[in-house]
Amino acid sequence: MEKKNRIKPISWPIQVIIILLTTLCFIQCKEDSDKQTIGFDPSKQVVITDFYPKEGGVGSKLILYGENFGNDISKTKVVIGGKVAKVVGVQNNSVYCVIPEKAYAGDIRVSILDDEGKELVNVETKERFEYTKKLLVSTFLGKYYEVGSNFEEKEGPFNDCGAFKGMLWFSFDPKNSNHLYFSADYNSARLIDFEKQYVSYFRTGFDRVSVLNWRLDANQDMIVSHNQSSDTRYGNYLFSRESKFIQNNPIPVYARGVNGTIIHPQNGELYYSRFRAGDIRRYDFATGEDKLAFPNPYSAVAIYMVVHPSGDYAYLIQYDRHFIMRTDYDYARKTFTTPYTIAGAAGSSGYADGVGTNARLNNPVQGVFVKNPDYEQNGGDQYDFYFCDKENHAIRRMTPQGRISTFAGRGNNGTSGYADGDLRTEARFKQPQAIAYDEAKECFYIGDTGNWIIRKIAKEEEEEAVETTN
Structure with missing residues (x-):
């Protein structure tokens, strides 16, 4: 006869213990539930005993501990630093809220x-x-x-200057930090005057301006690159400071399809890229010599260039091939050397943070070096590199070791758009191309090309008066 498995009965002492524990658990849960549902009692004091965390910024969560808060969110108001905070939860002995923007004073009521x-x-x-x-x-x-279709292009004060199409390259005047110039490819180049708070046209007379640069000599004349399509025309011009950048003379070398230029910050020679030829050439102002610095791995590619402040190396931003190369400077020979890949993979567009060739970019354009104080104690290279990743609608950051991270943009769902706010959770860009960094003001300016406007990335400012809450 088949034996059936039987569950052994639980012994009497264990049954008693289980019943007692269950009863205690029920009582405790009921007490906790009662505490959570108790309403505000006007006969008792409201008391705040503590809060956590003790510090944070806009968007951070804050918990207030105490007594007699009630349980109705609609009847609970929290003001931090003169700004009303969003209350997201209330129990009788705790309040959950979100730190509001610009709550500088820090008092909590x-x-x-x-x-x-x-x-x-x-x-x-x-x-x-x-x-x-x-x-x-x-x-x-x-x-x-x-x-x-309502787009309007015009000169004017900051509050009435229309919009800007095609922004490609930002460049501060090295002798006047209140003047920021930008090129705009086939569109109008501009001068932004921070002192006068006025935007005016910068008239070059060229149909297509790619990048702007500056000589290293005492005058520091402007170098304007004309991205033209003839092998028998000049590609770079000097606009004299003496003429207030009205008069110009060509650098006497034919150059077709110039997208990128840099000036070595120590020795002053000019390097420029050629689109169809797929090479980087070196021009010496002192001797007038023009020669090949090195070939590029690919031809018919727009190569933008940014030199490190020390002059020790430069980045070649390969727009059409979605990666960045590094070229090191040979001080003995006074020239940049054959480049190597530092971030992204040639021909593989995409979006991924990571180190070196594990990262993915999508049409990177202008970048800027920014000193990172966290590196000071370790010595070595002190600069991070921030650049516009156009078709990823983001501003990316690269460390000296080639680690790529996303600094700002992509919003809540990784798409393009237009929204201000928190760098990652709220902010959105549309095809940003141009970027500049103001060291004195510690802020970035972004040419948000697809939105036809200029964005700013900076810490919150305390210029506004504290709002009253009565």
Whole structure:
């Protein structure tokens, strides 16, 4: 006869223990539930005993601990540093809220309201919250047009200067930090005057301007690259400072399809890329000699170039092939040497943070070196490289070791758009191409080319008066 498996009965002492534990658990859960549902009692004081964390920036979560907060979000108001915080949860002994923007003062006040929204009672913490300013994306200059056909191009003051098509390359005047110039390919180049707060045309007389650069001599005349398509025409011109950048003379070398130029910051020679020839050439102002510096691995490619402040190396940004190469400088021979890949993979567009060839880019354009104070104690290269990753609609950052991360953009869903705010969770760009960094103001300016406006990345400013909350 087949034996059936039987479950052994639980012994009596164990049954008693299980019943007791179950009862205790039920009682405890009921007590906790009662605590959570208790409403505000006007006969008792509202008390704040503590809060956590003690510091943070806009968007951070804050928990206030205490007594008699009630349980109605609509009747609980939290003000931090003079700014109303969003309350996301209330229990009788705790309040959950989100740190508002520009809560600089750090004082925390909780108010309980009646059905009409009038304040019944308020209480303030003895300790202040330490507000940490965050980097945010904002709209700096130009008008955003939701309907593209309404686009208007014009000169004018900052609050009425239209919009800007085709922004390609930003360049600060090395002798006047209040002047920021930008080229715009087939479109109008401009001068942004921060002192006068005025935007004017920068008239070159060329049909297509790629990049702007500056000589190293005492005058520091401007170098304007004319991206033209003839092998018997000049590609680079000197616009004299003495003429206020009106008069120009060609650098006497024929050059077709110039997309990138750099000036060595120590020795002053000019390097420029040629699109169809697929090479980098070196021009010596002192001798007038023009020669090949090195060939590029690919021809028919737009190569933008940015030199390190030390002059020790430069980055070649291979726009059409979606990767970045590095070329090191030979001080003995006074020339840059054969480049090698530092980030991305040639011909493989995409989006991925990572190191070296594991990273993926999609039409990178202008970049800028920015000193990183965190590197000072370790010695070595002190600069990170920030660049516009056009078709990823983002600003990327590269360390000296070639580690790529996303600094700003891609919004909440990784697509293009137009939105200000937190660098990663809120901000969106559309095909950014141009970038400049103002060391004195510690801020970035971004040519948000697809949106026809200039964006700014900077820490929150305390220029506005604290809002009243009464």
